[in-house]
Amino acid sequence: MLNPFEKLNCPPKVEDLIKIVLGRLPKISGNTIKDREIRRLIYYDEQVKRYLNFVNSFPRIDNLHPFYKEALEITAGKSIDNIKICLSIINKTSLTASSILKRYINEIRKSDETLANKLMRQAFGRVSSLLRKRKDCIDWIIDLTKNMKKMKSMDPEMPTVIIAGSPNVGKSTLVSKISSAKPEIANYPFTTKEIHVGHFDINEIKVQVIDTPGILDRPMKERNQIERKAINAIKNLNGIIVFLFDISQQSLYSPKEQFDLLREILEFNKNVIIALNKIDSKDEKLYVEVSKMLRENSLNFMEISAENNIGIDELKEEIKKRVLEMIKQ
Ligand code: GDP
The missing domain is CATH 1.20.120.1190 (Four Helix Bundle (Hemerythrin (Met), subunit A))
Incomplete structure (x- = not known):
């Protein structure tokens, strides 16, 4: 639809x-x-x-x-x-x-x-x-x-991959890497920012990929009512979430800030794939801290570089698996 x-x-x-x-x-x-x-x-x-x-x-x-x-x-x-x-x-x-x-x-x-x-x-x-x-x-x-x-490009009936994470972690870069066509820029009523929407096919099933600037990138307590409603709306999408951590020297957010955001997202959607992005320029200390936090919470993660195509095929495979599972339900 x-x-x-x-x-x-x-x-x-x-x-x-x-x-x-x-x-x-x-x-x-x-x-x-x-x-x-x-x-x-x-x-x-x-x-x-x-x-x-x-x-x-x-x-x-x-x-x-x-x-x-x-x-x-x-x-x-x-x-x-x-x-x-x-x-x-x-x-x-x-x-x-x-x-x-x-x-x-x-x-x-x-x-x-x-x-x-x-x-x-x-x-x-x-x-x-x-x-x-x-x-x-x-x-x-x-x-x-x-x-x-x-609001042109959103199809709530289509399986959706929602790329989430703090600002600047590489969300829009990833949208363009995992979707075949050049992502469109869509207007979304919940945010003044633009959202990238890309598409790809899994066994002839069309999947849309969106990033979420200004929506899923800051802690709940700082969000205004409109953003909270947006999160509700995202819950209504047929979606799985790819949550990105930035573990590079350029990271703007501490491991704890990034982790707190992940925790909030897990509260409303458990179907989350976690990926540590920018593995090509990783900050060793940050990397160790983030991976320790995740392991302590029994959360699996992948390591990728959206920009340099590292781990992207594996990530796509994981997305594929989850989408097919989701459709079967
Ligand atoms: P967003 O705000 O989360 O959508 O982040 P962007 O996709 O706009 O990326 C933010 C910055 O990180 C840009 O300068 C990208 O070029 C850079 N970036 C994204 N992915 C990678 C990566 O895998 N490695 C490195 N080194 N930089 C990346």
Whole structure:
């Protein structure tokens, strides 16, 4: 299942829609004045119906995959109920606007030719002010949808390998090394940073690999609410985690800091492969400390260099094994 918002067409926001209609009206002509004014209102009605179509094609929130449901809530910054209320307001507004326009069209049909233009302007005014009254809701849902559409590359149904670890440990380097195609940069609503998404195949099963900058790289107590929700969302992905330690001289984090992060991640996903990265320029003291900590906690680990392709084939094999096990369950 791909992003259910990706193909959704967004109508213009309220002021833009009114501007479109205003710009078009003078160009609409008819055989008679009445005919012209009726055509103008029919045009407005067609535009208003864009909101109705939009709401009708909006994904059914209760049927959304938990990953997208949560992403929607986080992006909205408000509850799912708020979104549902707004959608139903847009639906109602559009139906009411259409019925006002239909009423005026009938009135123009029955009225004197001299009144037609006045009635058309009245209808235009009433419908425009109705839309403006609901502008907050309509514009908000449109903005929300545009943001959701940007979440292109995540497929929550696809097995996912999540590369985690402190900043600068080599996460994005590893994404590019273990996935065949050049990783795409995806927008993720949980973080201002970019996420790399790569893909590779295991026995014809497509697997996506993502890194997690700004999400899984700092201790829980420092995380804000949005990041905590992001972790929840990641729990909703069909995922295994590759946790990287940086054991090089350039490491920005102490073994304890890196280990504390690992411990937190293990709390919400036990399917973790641990790899000590940058083995090509290892700091002996750091290496000994990290490996001792892991052994004391009965945690197995691999040794790799993402940049220099050391241990990458073995890591891919391990990922393959875990993905196949995960699919079997
Ligand atoms: P991220 O912040 O965890 O995504 O880390 P990056 O992938 O951006 O890598 C951070 C830095 O570490 C970059 O300068 C990489 O070139 C470097 N790096 C990544 N993997 C290795 C490695 O295996 N060996 C060495 N020596 N440097 C690496």
